[in-house]
Amino acid sequence: MTAALSVDRLEVVFDRFRALKGVSLEVESGESFGLVGESGSGKSTLLRAIAGLAPAASGTIAVNGKTLGVRRDKAFYREVQMVFQDPYGSLHPRQTVDRLLQEPLAIHGFADGEKRIQRALDEVGLGTGFRFRYSHQLSGGQRQRVAIARALILEPSILLLDEPTSALDASVQAEVLNLLEEIRRRRKLTFLMVSHDLAIITHMCERLMVMQNGEAMENLTADDLVERRVTKDYTRNLLRASEGFVRT
Amino acid sequence: MSTLLEVNDLRVTFPTRTGLIEAVRGVSFSLGRERLGIVGESGSGKSQTGRAIMGVTPPQAEVTAKTLAFDGIDLLAASPRERRALRGKRIAMILQDPKYSLDPVMSIGRQIVETLRTHEKVSKAEARDRALAMLEAVQIRDPARVFDLHPHEVSGGMGQRAMIAMMLIAGPEMMIADEPTSALDVTVQLDVLGILDRLVSERGMGLIFISHDLRLVSSFCDRVIVMYAGKVVEQLKASELGRAQHPYTRGLLNCMPKIGADRHPLPVLDRKPEWAA
Numbered sequence: 001m002t003a004a005l006s007v008d009r010l011e012v013v014f015d016r017f018r019a020l021k022g023v024s025l026e027v028e029s030g031e032s033f034g035l036v037g038e039s040g041s042g043k044s045t046l047l048r049a050i051a052g053l054a055p056a057a058s059g060t061i062a063v064n065g066k067t068l069g070v071r072r073d074k075a076f077y078r079e080v081q082m083v084f085q086d087p088y089g090s091l092h093p094r095q096t097v098d099r100l101l102q103e104p105l106a107i108h109g110f111a112d113g114e115k116r117i118q119r120a121l122d123e124v125g126l127g128t129g130f131r132f133r134y135s136h137q138l139s140g141g142q143r144q145r146v147a148i149a150r151a152l153i154l155e156p157s158i159l160l161l162d163e164p165t166s167a168l169d170a171s172v173q174a175e176v177l178n179l180l181e182e183i184r185r186r187r188k189l190t191f192l193m194v195s196h197d198l199a200i201i202t203h204m205c206e207r208l209m210v211m212q213n214g215e216a217m218e219n220l221t222a223d224d225l226v227e228r229r230v231t232k233d234y235t236r237n238l239l240r241a242s243e244g245f246v247r248t
Numbered sequence: 249m250s251t252l253l254e255v256n257d258l259r260v261t262f263p264t265r266t267g268l269i270e271a272v273r274g275v276s277f278s279l280g281r282e283r284l285g286i287v288g289e290s291g292s293g294k295s296q297t298g299r300a301i302m303g304v305t306p307p308q309a310e311v312t313a314k315t316l317a318f319d320g321i322d323l324l325a326a327s328p329r330e331r332r333a334l335r336g337k338r339i340a341m342i343l344q345d346p347k348y349s350l351d352p353v354m355s356i357g358r359q360i361v362e363t364l365r366t367h368e369k370v371s372k373a374e375a376r377d378r379a380l381a382m383l384e385a386v387q388i389r390d391p392a393r394v395f396d397l398h399p400h401e402v403s404g405g406m407g408q409r410a411m412i413a414m415m416l417i418a419g420p421e422m423m424i425a426d427e428p429t430s431a432l433d434v435t436v437q438l439d440v441l442g443i444l445d446r447l448v449s450e451r452g453m454g455l456i457f458i459s460h461d462l463r464l465v466s467s468f469c470d471r472v473i474v475m476y477a478g479k480v481v482e483q484l485k486a487s488e489l490g491r492a493q494h495p496y497t498r499g500l501l502n503c504m505p506k507i508g509a510d511r512h513p514l515p516v517l518d519r520k521p522e523w524a525a
Contacts, residue, residue, distance in 0.1 A: 038433035038434065038435060038436075039404075039433055140290070169289040169290055169460060170289070170460065170461075170462070170500055170503055170504055171289065171499065171500060171503050171516065171517035172289075173503070173504075174503035174504070174505075174514040174515065174516045174517070175516050177505065177513075177514055178513035178514055178516065181512060181513060182513070196433065196434060197434070197505075198507060199504065199505040199506055199507050200505050202505070202507050202508075203505035203506075203511075203512075203514070204505075225507060226507055226508045237435050238434065238435065239507070240438075241434040241435045241437065241438050242434060242507065244463050244464055244466075244467035244468075245438060245441045245442075245445075245464060245467040245468045246467065247445060
């Protein structure tokens, strides 16, 4: 079986700054894979490079065994969709939810738009009452649901999630995480998820990669983290930080 | 324990096109020389509570209270001039994101010196020395270099340390920290909290720590106030958080993913209308 997503020695360079230094990664079909690290570690850059939003200087990215070129074709975006961190920035402020969801359908020439929009909204638990609202009339959690609906409407097999809940309140975060898990189970999706929060990654993913300064520090399974089977000090620091403040 | 701040029935009301919005609806608490956490979700009124105490509520909003007294001074009756003298000198505030709350066109050192010289008569040379000492106290390794840097030239963690230095230089008795570490990386977060913790206890200040992160607050503060829809739903000792009574507090604690706890799906908050009543 070929991996759903495989990244081999990927380098991303911005003006001589090496944001990614030869990172490799394999995600099996149906798997949920996490990327953890602090800001500047390159975790978001890796996700953006896969989506074609950051230029790859060298290395290869393959989806379902097919190596990608510099320009992504339409078929790629039907397979791979992305959900961004900030639900306030990633929805067009002057488009209704309906218009937002029609955009990908129009680009890919789907005829049954009506049905798909309704189904997508139902699937993320919004219902059609939200269809003709503008994004400023929605709460943060509702916006993120719209962003998820937009990603799902083309029925992709791989979802790239860039800190999908870090802008949300804890209780709303739980709802969105539950929604993502349920969708993954129902549609047998492959997730590649970025977060700075180890607890979220161990909750959502089976395997994960810890990144620092554009390099992969270590590859772990969620069970390794739970059992504290980590080898790098950096990961240990992250683990300690996730336990809250300890007075010395 | 002497009371530093007394808040009784604090209300903050915003006029909008569709009527009055009460962001804070009758909040009461008192603060001694201790660490008090205020926790709640967005829109719970926690930040507006902090702003009303500091006196930086937007001008269109109305602040009322039966008592709002700092060290015996009635803050609502105080003139703008008196409040200005308090702000920065005796009450200080740390905001969330150093990127937005530091002056982008002023070097970090000048901003710290400005605070000091506004409140104390000191020579320029002395002010500089004290600013450098303060930068050192917040564990900035090369204070002389950072003194001349502008906010965009430093990292988020460093910016937040500079902000703490700026707030502490006039020696305030009370500090309001509004999400001081939410914009920082988890590992940096702990460093900044450690610095804050040490300085607050060394100087015997009262601290109001406003945050959405219940777990962080409970590990940092002595006492926690939980707010929901502009009201205090529960007040408890941080050490007794596990024994919280209110379903909202318990729900908030419960809905966070934990390492090692295998709960699928996560429990979600079932909001009851009577919580907001």
